[in-house]
Amino acid sequence: MKVRRSWLALLGLIVLFVHSAQAQWVMVARAVAGQVQRMSNKSANGSGYDVATVVLMANADKVYQTALSSLKANHPDVTITSDDAKKREIKFSKGDQVASMQATPLGEKLTQLVVASNLTGAQPDATSVVVQGVLRVCKEMNVVCTVSGD
Secondary structure: OHHHHHHHHHHHHHHHHHHHHHHHHHHHHHHOOOEEEEEEEEOOOOOEEEEEEEEEOOOHHHHHHHHHHHHHHHOOOOEEEEEEOOOOEEEEEEOOEEEEEEEEEEEOOEEEEEEEEEEOOOOOOOHHHHHHHHHHHHHHOOOOOEEOOO
């Protein structure tokens, strides 16, 4: 009987710890919500990559659908090469530039949106292209986003 009580007490502590850790993760994610982070690297010949990410206080499926609808309706020069609702991922291109966008759920109403693109030597500062894409989704979701570090 003592062993059973000990196991139940241990199980209770584990459940309490896991719930507490998850709550802290959600609090951290909410604290950075709306802050667009970017990372890019460009070689001497102009090729490289560009990534922008933001945490949104919104449902991931809705973020994905909003981004897909926006690309289809507002960007005739962009070709959607694939879209996967299950992964919430869109791959698209504009000329030599290729990009991907993915909405990853962090909770029921918390989403990480990532946009990644290649850099080519012929284009101007492409960092603005992915950041503008993230900001456009923020605007259409009625979420205030700001670019960190600028």
